[in-house]
Amino acid sequence: MNRDDQQAVQGVQSLQSLETMLKRQPDFAKQFLSPALQKALQSPDGEPERKRLAETLGLTDSSLLSRSSEFAFVAEPEKYIGPAAIEIISEAQNRLPDPTGKWVDMIYRVQPGRIDNEIGPRRKGEIVIWANGKKIVTVRGNIGATLKKESKLELSGPYFKFGIYRKRVSEDLSLHLDEFSQAPKRYELSKLCSAK
Incomplete structure (x- = not known):
């Protein structure tokens, strides 16, 4: 599917709205959506x-x-459809733990990279994620913004930015972070939790 196909993009957005309605307003959906x-x-x-x-x-x-x-x-699902230069390798036996009411130790190893960079390195990037010491997933491919020749930005990064990035929901959401540590080399990190 092509993300530039406007009919397909509208179809995905409509599908997301229908799915949300069925989950959040099942009685309403059953009353007003046709049985078919x-x-x-x-x-x-x-x-x-x-x-x-x-x-x-x-x-x-x-x-x-x-x-x-x-x-x-996802707020804009159409951005995640169609061909992507990303490979996702999940650890089938390891799932993200439910964070409700308890702490989850998360470790992210981020190495940005893109094969379509005009300046700087042309290599695949990689993100590896661990939760409570168990490897969850590895993502490889174009990670980060494409570096363009005309860009006046200084080559630095990646930088850390966090928050709740998701589609708006009616209930309150909160995220608590504790013992954050960031470093360019693993040995420079605080020994907060061990990754296997």
Whole structure:
């Protein structure tokens, strides 16, 4: 799917709205969404209803219907569809722990890099994430902004920026950070938690 295809982008946005409505307002959705639409949203991939819904929304890839709930929290899902120069290698047996009511020790090793840089290094970047000492995922590919020849920015980074970056929700969300440490070399980091 091409993220420049406006009909497909609108289809993904509409699908996200429908998914959100079904999750947050199930009684409303059951009352006002047709039984055929509800069935299409809940049918497994390959079913005729599912294919019809994908076609109606302008989605050439009907598997987006089953994968859309994975991106329900994303503010602009259209930015995450289509071909990407990213490889995601998850550790199937290790999942992110539920942070509700308890601390989760997170470690991120970030090495920015892009193969489309006009200046500076032309190499793939990599992010490795650990939670409570267990490796969760490795992401490789174009990570960070493309360095352009005409850019007047000084080559420095990456820099740390944190917060709750997600689609707006009605309930209150809070994030507590403690014992933050950042360094260009692993041996310079505080020994806060161990990564395996």
